[in-house]
Amino acid sequence: MADKVAVMMEALHDAYSKGALQRLKEVWVFHLSMAQLDGSMELFLSSLTGITTLKLHGYGLSLYLRRIMECCPNLEDLAIEQARSVTFVPPAVPDIYGIDQLWYLRTTKTDLMSWPVSKLRKLVVTGMALDMSILESLFQACPRLQALWMVQARIPLGVGNGDANGSKAATFDKDKFFALVARCCPDLAKFHFSMQDSKLSAEDLGAMRHQFLDMTHWSFADTETGPVLREGILKFASLDSLPNRLTTLELLPTRNSIEIKGDMLHEILCRSPHLQHLYAPKVIYYFEDLDVNDVLSHTGYYRKDTKRKSVSDNLDFALHAPTETGQYDLQTNGHQGRRRRRIWACRSLKTLHITVNGRTRDSNCVTNALVMFGYLSRVCPNLEELHLRRYLLTLTFLGGLCLLTRLRKLERFKIATNTYHNLNEKTLEWMRRYPSTEEVLKRPLAAYFVKQTIGAPLFRGPDADQNSDDNSVGIDDNSRISRRDDAPGTGDDEHDVDMSKVGLAQDLIDWMKERSSGQYPTWPNMDQFCVEYEEGYLPDTGRAASFLRRVRPEIDFQLVHKKYHQ
Structure with a gap:
């Protein structure tokens, strides 16, 4: 498979150099394994600057959102799934978990803020490293975003949240994050957020309801x-x-x-x-x-010993029409004392x-x-x-x-x-x-x-x-x-x-x-x-x-x- 990808990349590069890709730079959909690109990501992106839909799958590699979005300004649908991590750092930074990266991210914040407005309408990222300053730059650049899936996000070492000691940040301000997304992406209609090391609390869910009042699609x-x-x-x-x-x-x-x-x-x-x-x-x-x-x-x-013990209480009720107070009226049907x-x-x-x-x-x-x-x-x-x-x-x-x-x-x-x-x-x-x-x-x-x-x-x-x-x-x-x-x-x-x-x-x-x-x-x-x-x-x-x-x-x-x- 790696040989096939290499041949494909060579053909793309050759076609690009001859101008043959000009007509095709409108709507392209790719399902590629990052592990099979073998260092050809830069060539791949530079050859397909006109694509509108890009889907990448891979394990064990860091993917760089900034580079992808810079090379593909016409992207409307971007999905990065099953990667080790997703961040904005360019490839020059060797390790996403290194303390040096904290310095690099903070010194490049001004540059990130100067991004042109993206055309992205749908973004799916798996394993994204969470840093509030970088997230703010991302969402400010994506005001047209309608669907956002941040799957199994993680808090990297010493990044954001005021933790400069290199230890893993204990918390991530999800209330602030939800408010940021709601403010920057007013058209958002579909939303998924999950983290690798923790679950959403009742307070988190309440904050989501409060920030996205009109949303009907929850994930x-x-x-x-x-x-x-x-x-x-x-x-x-x-x-x-x-x-x-x-x-x-x-x-x-x-x-x-x-x-x-x-x-x-x-x-x-x-x-x-x-x-x-x-x-x-x-x-x-x-x-x-x-x-x-x-x-x-x-x-x-x-x-005999599990006929009713293993059946939860909510099986034994009948659902009636809501009362004037909007509450459900739960009654028995009177048949041999059984509840329906x-x-x-x-x-x-x-x-x-x-x-x-x-x-x-x-x-x-x-x-x-x-x-x-x-x-x-x-x-x-x-x-x-x-x-x-x-x-x-x-x-x-x-x-x-x-x-x-x-x-x-x-x-x-x-x-x-x-x-x-x-x-x-x-x-x-x-x-x-x-x-x-x-x-x-x-x-x-x-x-x-x-x-x-x-x-x-x-x-x-x-x-x-x-x-x-x-x-x-x-x-x-x-x-x-x-x-x-x-x-x-x-x-x-x-x-x-x-x-x-x-x-x-x-x-x-x-x-x-x-x-x-x-x-x-x-x-x-x-x-x-x-x-x-x-x-x-x-x-x-x-x-x-x-x-x-x-x-x-x-x-x-x-x-x-x-x-x-x-």
Whole structure:
């Protein structure tokens, strides 16, 4: 790869010397590894002074913002990710952590203040060394900035904050920093700030709310997940703040995070009615929170000693409409003394990236999948992009993956799993643009399922409704059908959507009746369908891919073999 980069740099230099790059100096996007440039950064930058978008990736090198911005005055989008450090110091200063650098930075402050105004609208930097005087120069030069991500920033030795002893500064004045950004960048609409060695405090979050009153797009590191961040975010989303200040929330993974546990996502989703985009790919949402009908209890999923002890209190409440005071009215539903679980309040959710796993254990039984897919199909009708991660997952018809076809606006769908089961041509008949319910029923298990539940009247017309609703039907871990006459329902008396069939086989019956009408195509807006898996039966995988590409050629269907925790 290094040889290829060297050849590219030589070609760029040759083209530049002949004037061949003049026409191309308008919009260039680069994804380059700094480790592969091998000292050619100066040549690279001087050859591409007209680029507007630049993305650099690399480890073990110091990157110099000042030099990049000087050489590329037309930059509008700059991203420097996974570098050892980012600073304004030119390459002549040998070590970012040396005490001599403190002297150099302070003596060049006047020069930094004389920078011409930058065209930058988006800036992403990872590992930036924080010094207030340098930051002031940066943001004063970027008045057009609309999006700022300062990821895993660090406080270098003896730089700024009044520490001239060469020891690591104990604190960084975040209040002053937030005020600086707000003052210099009035158009800022997206903001991320995280530090390597500390988390944001309640006071920090309060200062952010105060400085960015109109901001609706908030971004944090997922390692910040916890009670402090949860309460801070809920204040962003509180109904008594007008306008509501949370439409987009990012809890982004860092290099140090694998999966983040906690109940925060459930609380936020239940109390953020204006939320439209949630990016939390490595934050775990417990699927027990989705079990609004307590279906898993009837399958024996909950162990006797953990059935309720491991379930947080916030699962046992129902979310009502806000009262006149703007507070939520939490009541019981009166059914055998049980309190109802809350459901998500964000009906306008368009983007959802989460990991779904169990609190104490997980299972790939069909009921677990049926609960998850059934819940999402009813609560998030406006989803356009859905990324789900789950360690164990069943993708059979009985597992309810077909229920997501109710999401008619869905455009991009990705599932990442360690082990999937039964994703093959025989179980994917429902993926056709206009599937035949008769073909679906040719599958032995599906036919047995219908026979044991409502039988032949399913496709005869309205009379089937009376037969199908008499009894709720559940599916046990062994995919056997079990009738449940005593299953407690949740109804829709307190919610704007009927959740009474989530997790029940009756949900599949309703889906088949919906599809038999042929009123709308399956996923009419779908552009991409992707399954990432670590373990699977490869012959079935190949046949499934061939089948889907044949019946839905307009969809970019991908089966990607990838380590789950990668």
